[in-house]
Structure formats: C-alpha cells, structure tokens
Amino acid sequence: METYDIAVIGMGPGGGHVAETLAESGLAVLGVDHLLVGGECPYWGCIPSKMMVRAADLLAEAGRVPSLAGTTGEVIPDWSIVARRIREEATDTWDDTAAVERFTGKGGTFVRGTGRLTGPGRIEVDGVPYALTRGVVVNTGTSASVPPIEGIDTVEYWTNRDIVEAEELPASVIVLGGGAIGSELSQVMARFGVRVTIVEAADHLLGVEDPEAGEALKEVLEAEGVTVHLGVRARRVERDDDGVAVVIGPGRVVTAERLLVATGRRADPAAAGLASVGVPDDARFAPIDDHCRVTDGVWAIGDVTGKGAFTHVSMYQANIVIRDVLGEEGPPASYHALPRVTFTDPEVGAVGMTERQAREALPHVRVGSVQIPGTTRGWIHRGEGFIKVVEDAESGVLVGATAMGPSGGEVLGALAVAVHARIPVDTLRSMIYAYPTFHRGIEAALASLR
Ligand SMILES: Cc1cc2nc3c(=O)[nH]c(=O)nc-3n(C[C@H](O)[C@H](O)[C@H](O)COP(=O)(O)OP(=O)(O)OC[C@H]3O[C@@H](n4cnc5c(N)ncnc54)[C@H](O)[C@@H]3O)c2cc1C
Numbered sequence: 001m002e003t004y005d006i007a008v009i010g011m012g013p014g015g016g017h018v019a020e021t022l023a024e025s026g027l028a029v030l031g032v033d034h035l036l037v038g039g040e041c042p043y044w045g046c047i048p049s050k051m052m053v054r055a056a057d058l059l060a061e062a063g064r065v066p067s068l069a070g071t072t073g074e075v076i077p078d079w080s081i082v083a084r085r086i087r088e089e090a091t092d093t094w095d096d097t098a099a100v101e102r103f104t105g106k107g108g109t110f111v112r113g114t115g116r117l118t119g120p121g122r123i124e125v126d127g128v129p130y131a132l133t134r135g136v137v138v139n140t141g142t143s144a145s146v147p148p149i150e151g152i153d154t155v156e157y158w159t160n161r162d163i164v165e166a167e168e169l170p171a172s173v174i175v176l177g178g179g180a181i182g183s184e185l186s187q188v189m190a191r192f193g194v195r196v197t198i199v200e201a202a203d204h205l206l207g208v209e210d211p212e213a214g215e216a217l218k219e220v221l222e223a224e225g226v227t228v229h230l231g232v233r234a235r236r237v238e239r240d241d242d243g244v245a246v247v248i249g250p251g252r253v254v255t256a257e258r259l260l261v262a263t264g265r266r267a268d269p270a271a272a273g274l275a276s277v278g279v280p281d282d283a284r285f286a287p288i289d290d291h292c293r294v295t296d297g298v299w300a301i302g303d304v305t306g307k308g309a310f311t312h313v314s315m316y317q318a319n320i321v322i323r324d325v326l327g328e329e330g331p332p333a334s335y336h337a338l339p340r341v342t343f344t345d346p347e348v349g350a351v352g353m354t355e356r357q358a359r360e361a362l363p364h365v366r367v368g369s370v371q372i373p374g375t376t377r378g379w380i381h382r383g384e385g386f387i388k389v390v391e392d393a394e395s396g397v398l399v400g401a402t403a404m405g406p407s408g409g410e411v412l413g414a415l416a417v418a419v420h421a422r423i424p425v426d427t428l429r430s431m432i433y434a435y436p437t438f439h440r441g442i443e444a445a446l447a448s449l450r
Helices: 013-024 040-044 046-063 079-090 097-105 160-165 180-191 211-223 311-326 355-361 376-381 408-420 425-429 441-447
Strands: 002-009 029-033 109-112 115-119 122-125 128-138 142-144 172-176 195-200 227-230 236-240 243-249 252-256 258-261 265-267 293-295 298-300 339-342 347-352 365-371 386-392 397-405
Touching: 002 013, 002 115, 013 029, 013 097, 013 128, 013 311, 040 046, 040 160, 046 079, 046 160, 046 180, 097 109, 115 128, 128 311, 160 180, 172 180, 172 243, 172 252, 180 195, 180 211, 180 339, 195 252, 211 227, 211 347, 211 386, 211 397, 243 258, 298 311, 339 408, 347 408, 355 365, 355 386, 355 397, 365 441, 386 408, 386 441, 397 408, 397 425, 397 441, 408 441, 425 441
Parallel strands: 002 029, 002 128, 029 109, 128 298, 172 195, 172 258, 195 227
Antiparallel strands: 115 122, 122 128, 142 265, 236 243, 243 252, 293 298, 339 347, 347 397, 365 386, 386 397
C-alpha cells in the first residue's frame, strides 16, 4: 500500500493551499480531486461570476452616462465576450493542468479520483487504499442543492455551473432562490437583457443578512425590470411551450425559457467517509474544533464545515490546518468577524452578527445607521444603500455591521477590522474619516447609535 504523510481529499481553494504548502515544506502529500484542482471558486463560482458582474456593471454604468455626463453611442450587450473571458482567462476551458502542475512542481502527488476516509490514517481513492502517517484533510466542498419540487426532473434546469458555461443567455429565466448567488446572477442577466423572475420562499432577498439589505435590493432589482416574488414556494415545475412553468400558488404560474436553481448549497460529509471516524451519517456538515480537527489526524476545511461557504473561510481554515500539521503556534479559529459580500450593484457587505442575531444573543444592543444618499459621497455618486452598525452596548464594541452601497464590499473592510479587533466604539468615534468617501458614512452611523 502506498504511504504518504498527508492526504487532501478535495482540492478546493483551501485544500489546494494546504496541499501545496505542506508539499513545499517537505511532507509527502497526496492530493485527490475527482474534478478540477482549484474547486468551485475558479471554475464555476467566485471568479467567473465576478467576471459576469464586472461586465453587467459596465452596462449599467453606461446607462448612467446620459444623466451625469453626456451622450454615449449605442451600448449593445454581448454575452459572447463574457463567455469568452470566462473560457479563456478564468478557466482555461475548464482545464486544471496549470493547477495540477503547480502542486506536483512543489513535490506533491496528485490522483484524479473520488476519495473517502476509511478510518484513521486510511483513505481509498476509487477503491485503491492509501495509508497516511500524519492524517487527512477533507475539503470536499458543496454542490448546488436542488429542492425536491414536483416535476423538477422533467425540465433541464440550470445550476451555477450551467450559467457559467453558457455561450448564450436565454430570453427569459426563472431564478429559484434570492440569496447571494441568485441575486447576483439575476441582476447580471437582467442587465444583459434577460427577462428575470425571482421566486424566493423567505420574505426578503439575501435571507441571512439584515432584512433592510434584502428590501433595498428588491427595489433596485425591480427598478431594473426584475420581477421578484417573495414569501412563495415553487410547488410544481412543468414543461411549457416557452420552456418552463413554475406553479407558485393556487392559480399563480410563472413561465420562462429557462429555470436556474440557486436555492443554496449542500455538503455531503458522509460521502467523504467521515462516518469511519465517528461522524454521524446524517450530519449536515463536518463537525470541527477551533483547530479544524474532526478528530486526531483528521481535519476538515471549507464549505463542508458549515462555517461559511466562502473562499476566504476555506483559505482561513487552511492556514490553521497548515500550522496544526506543522506544529506551529497560532490563534485558534474564530468566526465572530466573518465577512460576507454579495456583489450586486449596490454591493452588500456584512460582517459578524445581524441586528436580529445580536438581539437574540446579547442583553443590550444599540444600532446606528445612515442612508448612503444622505452622505456627501453617496449624494454626489447618486448611490443607494446604507451603513448599519450593531453594538454590544455592555462592552461598547461593534459585533456586526452592514455596508450596502457602491463599493460596499470595500467599505466593509473598515467595519470588519472594528468587529474583528473589538475596537471600542469610543475609539472608532475619535478617528478622522476622509472626506468625501463612502466609508465616512461609518462615522455618521456610529453617531446615530441608540
Ligand atoms: C456562483 C457562485 C459564486 C460564488 N461567489 C463567491 C464569492 O464571490 N466569494 C466567496 O468567497 N465565495 C463565493 N462562492 C463560494 C466559493 O466558491 C466556495 O466557498 C469555495 O469554492 C470554497 O469551497 P471549498 O474550499 O469548500 O471547496 P470547493 O471549491 O467546493 O472544492 C471542493 C473540491 O472537492 C472535490 N471533491 C468533492 N468530493 C470529492 C471526493 N470525494 N473526492 C475527491 N474530490 C472531491 C470537488 O471536485 C472540488 O474540486 C461562490 C459560489 C458559487 C457557486
């Protein structure tokens, strides 16, 4: 049986980083992936979707020229440019040769196949056993979760993978799910001329964030021609002459050429063989401690841990595992300042707790906010959105914040530092905020804390 120091099952952003770094440090590392080294983010997630967002934002920006700057020539959206960029610049036509060579160039061994733990220090890849002297890192990610709606299998629905690979957009689409992915993709498609209908079961978009953000985003999307149905569930999916019909209530049917399912992501810890080290078969996520250990010699990182389905979480956890394997000192994992950005226009950046979470967890909470149009830069820019800060009034530190607005994800940086480092609100109030920036709105939001 072949023996290595460490095996990494699933080479997503975090797994790839662990595998490369440990191989570089001289360990014998076996990297395993049944698809593409790099995972969802570069091939079907963050990077291609943000290429779409960049293109769609340019179209919207061009539309703002007449009211602010003059006359443009005719702007004709052309999806083939986006599709080509994704194919050629982002994904190398979904070819991971460069990523595999980067890993093997550092001394790692790569096996393409499906891996699973079979016990402490043991894995199988497509039935071939391997022994590991130091352990196994599980980074198997998530896949699109498709709800069991009656009839859904009778239509060719899209997930994020299909839209990322699409050479052409449909004339119309129903998007099931108004979370971050569904909202970003809806706005992109609408800006490329697609008639978009969102069907969302929750009563606001971006369900995990402060409701104000979802409500403001709904207005923005509707102003761009997107139809948004909130608080309704898709009850049945049928084929239709135009493509797809989705029944959303008695006598209520929406139709479109395509259906895009964006109803969340599903981890499958059982498929990774985690039951062989004591994880219950029905666990939704891989349970980890603050060193990302499932048990001695087994670590899990990334979406499969349920700590936040973001590339930055996967990379953060990867660094913790690298230190743990190499026996280096370092802080344990903490998720109290988890940043999240939805790359709609305006962007929605958020960190830490929402107001509701804070009120449920803490006895005394104060909240302050400012509307972006009411700030100098927001008014000049004709921006929309708000900055909201949530304070634990007993300790006098921010425990959460939302920055919705132009460059909201960048404004978030300052708020993330404040929440992460538990900087006293008094200190934040004594700072000088550059004029006229979007982040200067933080000062106004802090001033309104009550
Ligand atoms: C449309 C979209 C947009 C997104 N945008 C952002 C964004 O803007 N910012 C952000 O931070 N995050 C974003 N994400 C989330 C981000 O892609 C993930 O959080 C990120 O990829 C980290 O995931 P991971 O490391 O857990 O593994 P993944 O990237 O999911 O990779 C897991 C890897 O494991 C492999 N694998 C799975 N099971 C096995 C097995 N048994 N054997 C071998 N190999 C296996 C898979 O083939 C895959 O390569 C987006 C996701 C989507 C879908």
